[in-house]
Amino acid sequence: MTTTVTPPPPETTPVKEHKRSRLPKSARAGGTLHGGPIAYAILIVFTIVSLFPLVWTAIAASRDNQRLAQTPPPFWFGSNLFKNLELAWTDANLGEAFLNTMIVSGISAVTVVTLSTIAGFAFAKLRFRGRGALMLLVIGTMMVPPQLSIIPLYMMVAKLDWTDQLQAVIFPSLVSAFGVFFMRQYLLQALPDEIIEAARVDGASSWRVVWHVVFPAARPAMAVLGMLIFVQTWNDFLWPFLVLTQSGNPTVQVAVAGLGRGFTPDQSLIMAGALLGTLPLLLVFAVFGKQIVGGIMQGAVKG
Numbered sequence: 001m002t003t004t005v006t007p008p009p010p011e012t013t014p015v016k017e018h019k020r021s022r023l024p025k026s027a028r029a030g031g032t033l034h035g036g037p038i039a040y041a042i043l044i045v046f047t048i049v050s051l052f053p054l055v056w057t058a059i060a061a062s063r064d065n066q067r068l069a070q071t072p073p074p075f076w077f078g079s080n081l082f083k084n085l086e087l088a089w090t091d092a093n094l095g096e097a098f099l100n101t102m103i104v105s106g107i108s109a110v111t112v113v114t115l116s117t118i119a120g121f122a123f124a125k126l127r128f129r130g131r132g133a134l135m136l137l138v139i140g141t142m143m144v145p146p147q148l149s150i151i152p153l154y155m156m157v158a159k160l161d162w163t164d165q166l167q168a169v170i171f172p173s174l175v176s177a178f179g180v181f182f183m184r185q186y187l188l189q190a191l192p193d194e195i196i197e198a199a200r201v202d203g204a205s206s207w208r209v210v211w212h213v214v215f216p217a218a219r220p221a222m223a224v225l226g227m228l229i230f231v232q233t234w235n236d237f238l239w240p241f242l243v244l245t246q247s248g249n250p251t252v253q254v255a256v257a258g259l260g261r262g263f264t265p266d267q268s269l270i271m272a273g274a275l276l277g278t279l280p281l282l283l284v285f286a287v288f289g290k291q292i293v294g295g296i297m298q299g300a301v302k303g
Helices: 037-061 081-091 094-125 131-141 146-159 167-173 177-190 193-201 206-217 219-235 238-243 252-257 267-302
Strands: none
Touching: 037 081, 037 267, 081 094, 081 267, 094 131, 094 167, 094 177, 094 206, 094 219, 094 252, 094 267, 131 177, 146 238, 167 238, 177 206, 177 219, 193 206, 206 219, 219 267, 238 252, 252 267
16 A cells, blocks of 8 residues: 655745835825925915016005005005996996907907817818928918008908907907917827727718817817917907997907096006906906816826
8 A cells, every 4th residue: 555645835935025115105106296395485486476466456456546656655455445446347338348358258269269179180180282381381470470460450440341349359369370289289199090080980071070079189278278368368458459449349458548547647546447357367267277277187198
């Protein structure tokens, strides 16, 4: 009878534990980065410098003209803020000016975003003869100072009898070379060619690709571009000042320019009008700023 001897199991040597990473938590994967005191000090300085013009405008709007002419100037709020705001609103007819500016800025933003997205998609993803030359031509128009086109543009507006009408301000701002370039650069990275090819295989036409593929992919950049165009159009002064009047169809900037006229301009009243003209932009950014920044980050991660 043979007996089978079972060999003893091999000895298991304990695995040495890995030493803990000596990196701080903020440097590990998934950790939260924290700035040092120097970074916070720099950010505080930049924040104060950025907010100072707005705070000074509010301080000047709360004082009277005599106090603003004294040395040193006031560095704290006075008691005339609401009185000056009400007077500026009435004298400059800011109610109508706000409505006109909202119409002009809204139409310009929507039109520029739509046309720029379509043109940016064409330059980024479509292949056609002369694409590079046309893109260089679009970029070249950005290098021409806008002041050079004021005289021929005003002659055209006068010939169309559009002076003192909102379309004189709306039509020149319906397209933007910067918007086309901005959307092209975004779509080059955020829109893969495979998605377009898949839509083509499914039988989608070019316009259907734009509506169902391009617009959803470009939504974060469209929000940013719309915000930039809206703010730019709202703050535009030179061209509206030339073709509009304060008594006709003024925008906010044209209406504020008519405040404080006289032998001694009322600086506090002008500052009150400027503060009223700035508040809507601050409100828009406060409401939609987080969504816009989140959209940028989402698009960057997807791209």
